[in-house]
Amino acid sequence: xxxxxxxxxxxxxxxxxxxxxxxxxxxxxxxxxxxxxxxxxxxxxxxxxxxxxxxxxxxxxxxxxxxxxxxxxxxxxxxxxxxxxxxxxxxxxxxxxxxxxxxxxxxxxxxxxxxxxxxxxxxxxxxxxxxxxxxxxxxxxxxxxxxxxxxxxxxxxxxxxxxxxxxxxxxxxxxxxxxxxxxxxxx
Amino acid sequence: xxxxxxxxxxxxxxxxxxxxxxxxxxxxxxxxxxxxxxxxxxxxxxxxxxxxxxxxxxxxxxxxxxxxxxxxxxxxxxxxxxxxxxxxxxxxxxxxxxxxxxxxxxxxxxxxxxxxxxxxxxxxxxxxxxxxxxxxxxxxxxxxxxxxxxxxxxxxxxxx
Numbered sequence: 001x002x003x004x005x006x007x008x009x010x011x012x013x014x015x016x017x018x019x020x021x022x023x024x025x026x027x028x029x030x031x032x033x034x035x036x037x038x039x040x041x042x043x044x045x046x047x048x049x050x051x052x053x054x055x056x057x058x059x060x061x062x063x064x065x066x067x068x069x070x071x072x073x074x075x076x077x078x079x080x081x082x083x084x085x086x087x088x089x090x091x092x093x094x095x096x097x098x099x100x101x102x103x104x105x106x107x108x109x110x111x112x113x114x115x116x117x118x119x120x121x122x123x124x125x126x127x128x129x130x131x132x133x134x135x136x137x138x139x140x141x142x143x144x145x146x147x148x149x150x151x152x153x154x155x156x157x158x159x160x161x162x163x164x165x166x167x168x169x170x171x172x173x174x175x176x177x178x179x180x181x182x183x184x185x186x187x
Numbered sequence: 188x189x190x191x192x193x194x195x196x197x198x199x200x201x202x203x204x205x206x207x208x209x210x211x212x213x214x215x216x217x218x219x220x221x222x223x224x225x226x227x228x229x230x231x232x233x234x235x236x237x238x239x240x241x242x243x244x245x246x247x248x249x250x251x252x253x254x255x256x257x258x259x260x261x262x263x264x265x266x267x268x269x270x271x272x273x274x275x276x277x278x279x280x281x282x283x284x285x286x287x288x289x290x291x292x293x294x295x296x297x298x299x300x301x302x303x304x305x306x307x308x309x310x311x312x313x314x315x316x317x318x319x320x321x322x323x324x325x326x327x328x329x330x331x332x333x334x335x336x337x338x339x340x341x342x343x344x345x346x347x
Contacts, residue, residue: 030342031339031342031343034220034342035335035339035342037220037223037224038223038224038226038227038228038231038334038335038338039227041224041228042224042227042228042229042230042231042232043227043228043231043232044228045225045257046228046254049257056232056242056250056253058249058253059242059244059245063242064242067241067242067243067244068232068241068242071231071235071240071241150221153220153221153224154217154220154221157213157216157217157220158217160213161213163209
């Protein structure tokens, strides 16, 4: 079964249909997804600004990690839960959205950045725990995080717009390819 | 009484530019959300501390001082992007309950943040590990409630 066929099957399920057509539930899930930007991206930005030496300068990195990152993780749990529900409600259009696909690519890059920082940079924290100006690798991770989450927010917001939807043709060849649109060949 | 003013807003150049563009509204809206995220961090890191969570080994004024430039910057970003968004559909906003809820709570939240909350941070905050006063904790909780209401009502303008 292709992913597109899976999305088509998912869209036809009772739960997906109910959520998509509900007057209150869909907007509530969507608003929760947006509101938790305050907590999730907000706390992420504070953490990144510390890595860049631009805020919370007197707080050590280990203290930041122990006291701020749990809030980032809690925020992420809500983000991913509401995010999955939003895709569940509108699977086919979301799957074929260039913005959703771009968002997922940025999301994967953000997680590679997190993994790299925690696996390769943070283990050496003892040498610079209280420094304001951190080693280049740490600053680079902070900057990459801010840029990637900003791109994720912008791409996420643009999913709502139908400029590049598959059912609006003609589209540039790149859009049809990137969105995986099934377009009948032009005669 | 305010309706003529909102109708006049319809004619403002900046709003017309946004309406006539396919891209401007979504782009400005996305930047509005970016500023919202920074605002969330700058407000919550302090409010959580007032509630006795987050950076509890630091004093509240120390955290508030460090967060302040980002609070001011994010608020400036919200207003600079919010005004053209409003000007692109002032009459719709006039008839939207969510818009009035947002503007009312926004006014309260701004006043609260720069008077009661700002004063309490300086006057009421004990040095850690002394527990925060009930008053300080209440102010932290109220700040979160106010800003979440502003953001939620803002989102709801789009549904009406």
